[in-house]
Amino acid sequence: MRPPRSRLGRALATGVLCAATALGTLATGAAPAQAADQPLRDLADAKGIHIGNALAGSKLTNNARYREIAATEFNSVTAENAMKWGVLEPNRGSYNWGEADQLVDFAEANGQQVRGHTLIWHSQNPGWLDNGDFSAAEMRQLMRNHIETTVGRYEGRIAVWDVVNEMFNDDGSFRRTIWYDALGPDYIAEALTLAHEADPTAKLYLNDYSVEAVNAKSTAMYNLARDLKARGVPLHGIGLQSHLILGQVPSTMQANIQRFADLGLDVDITELDVRIQMPASADELRRQADDYRAVFDACLAVSRCQGVTVWGVGDNDSWVPDVFEGYGAPLMYDGNYQAKPAYDAVAEALGGTTDPGDPGDPGDPPGDGCVADYAVANEWNSGFTGNVTIRCTGSSLSGWTATWDFPAGQRISHAWNASCTQSGARVTCTNVSWNGTVPAGGSTTFGFNATTSGSNPAPASITLS
Ligand code: G3I
Numbered sequence: 175m176r177p178p179r180s181r182l183g184r185a186l187a188t189g190v191l192c193a194a195t196a197l198g199t200l201a202t203g204a205a206p207a208q209a210a211d212q213p214l215r216d217l218a219d220a221k222g223i224h225i226g227n228a229l230a231g232s233k234l235t236n237n238a239r240y241r242e243i244a245a246t247e248f249n250s251v252t253a254e255n256a257m258k259w260g261v262l263e264p265n266r267g268s269y270n271w272g273e274a275d276q277l278v279d280f281a282e283a284n285g286q287q288v289r290g291h292t293l294i295w296h297s298q299n300p301g302w303l304d305n306g307d308f309s310a311a312e313m314r315q316l317m318r319n320h321i322e323t324t325v326g327r328y329e330g331r332i333a334v335w336d337v338v339n340e341m342f343n344d345d346g347s348f349r350r351t352i353w354y355d356a357l358g359p360d361y362i363a364e365a366l367t368l369a370h371e372a373d374p375t376a377k378l379y380l381n382d383y384s385v386e387a388v389n390a391k392s393t394a395m396y397n398l399a400r401d402l403k404a405r406g407v408p409l410h411g412i413g414l415q416s417h418l419i420l421g422q423v424p425s426t427m428q429a430n431i432q433r434f435a436d437l438g439l440d441v442d443i444t445e446l447d448v449r450i451q452m453p454a455s456a457d458e459l460r461r462q463a464d465d466y467r468a469v470f471d472a473c474l475a476v477s478r479c480q481g482v483t484v485w486g487v488g489d490n491d492s493w494v495p496d497v498f499e500g501y502g503a504p505l506m507y508d509g510n511y512q513a514k515p516a517y518d519a520v521a522e523a524l525g526g527t528t529d530p531g532d533p534g535d536p537g538d539p540p541g542d543g544c545v546a547d548y549a550v551a552n553e554w555n556s557g558f559t560g561n562v563t564i565r566c567t568g569s570s571l572s573g574w575t576a577t578w579d580f581p582a583g584q585r586i587s588h589a590w591n592a593s594c595t596q597s598g599a600r601v602t603c604t605n606v607s608w609n610g611t612v613p614a615g616g617s618t619t620f621g622f623n624a625t626t627s628g629s630n631p632a633p634a635s636i637t638l639s
Pocket residue numbers: 254255297298339383415445493
């Protein structure tokens with residue numbers, strides 16, 4: 175049974191004195207016309223695919239909006255860096271599980287699948303491994319230890335592993351790595367076999383970039399996968415990273431996914447981003463939305479495509495500007511965690527509809543009012559942590575009160591960043607001294623802990639005044 179998970183509700187307010195109306199998110203089993211207001215994960219669930227994100231533990235800890243988006247919009251979590259060898263075993267024999275455990279715990283608390291990333295790679299290895307000058311026998315033993323220890327630790331909890339990452343050069347030849355140099359190309363089969371022994375239930379993937387189109391590199395991947403399957407090596411899927419450039423979604427992407435599917439393999443889009451030369455214009459953001467839509471369409475068109483993981487939450491979380499000078503804005507949320515047109519495009523690709531006249535819709539052009547987003551950040555048997563984020567677009571708020579009715583007897587026990595009182599079902603929260611002004615283009619978030627008695631449906635609406 176799927177564990178309990180948080181839900182995101184959003185309320186729309188216009189003008190300075192605003193009465194909010196509930197959007198479709200709040201209704202279980204909402205009619206299709208309201209689907210745009212469902213979190214992406216609900217839309218993806220309905221389509222039978224995963225929508226994932228690559229997360230960092232420190233941001234989950236320190237940023238409520240990041241945490242809220244990660245919990246409410248995605249049904250799959252990848253560790254952006256936490257499960258790489260250099261992070262897990264910086265000193266030989268001494269493991270550091272903190273962030274990896276945090277991500278797995280977070281995913282489980284929110285009913286999300288975990289993709290393990292990544293076991294064997296040429297990059298982000300610890301210095302002792304890269305520079306150890308180990309013999310083939312020693313490398314084989316190190317690989318065994320690492321895979322047994324890591325996959326074994328999370329047996330049954332990590333559904334999918336990127337077992338080997340980035341094994342090819344662009345021309346389709348094998349990349350020279352410490353693993354290839356020590357063990358030859360069969361290091362890939364050995365790693366897959368070890369991972370399967372450590373967790374026979376995990377799906378095992380090979381993952382690479384620039385293999386989205388039918389090209390020399392993806393054909394090398396195809397030939398390798400066909401060979402491994404023919405030999406009975408435990409390989410279950412292929413990850414197409416999909417670090418794309420604006421306007422360059424390959425026309426052969428769907429056909430490429432299909433040819434791997436025809437080998438009897440699953441396929442995942444594992445690291446999607448679409449980078450734009452900065453500054454990004456409104457037109458470029460719209461074209462980026464088209465690219466996102468095209469990638470989701472290609473996945474949805476092939477039944478063995480298991481889903482799409484986006485490589486980061488907000489644009490400021492992305493690796494792109496650090497590596498591609500002058501490029502940025504590659505994700506579905508901007509640097510302030512406001513949804514971009516790409517978000518709406520993904521919602522639509524997943525069967526949702528969006529109302530361009532509704533300024534509360536993520537990705538829509540800014541409207542004139544302020545919106546209050548209600549989110550459950552964490553839930554346990556008898557209670558939950560809730561967050562309300564007030565965001566203003568065309569106008570500002572100066573001194574605010576947010577009011578709502580809890581529908582199922584929830585009671586606030588403690589609030590922060592707001593003064594909250596509750597009378598019966600009615601909750602009234604007002605700003606504290608330092609967050610009364612929400613400027614146009616700004617936002618503020620307050621939070622609370624509350625008790626529940628059974629179910630925990632979101633309020634139907636939030637009134638902002
Ligand atoms: O944690 C250290 C920090 O202590 C130090 O102060 C700081 C100084 O630069 O570096 C921090 O480490 C950085 C790490 O990300 C965590 O933020 C590394 O320098 C930086 O190189 C590393 O980049 C990651 C990159 O992989 C490494 O190759 C990116 O976040 C991550 O998004 C990226 O992800 C890869 C996938 O794993 C594989 N496919 C390509 C994708 C993009 O490169």
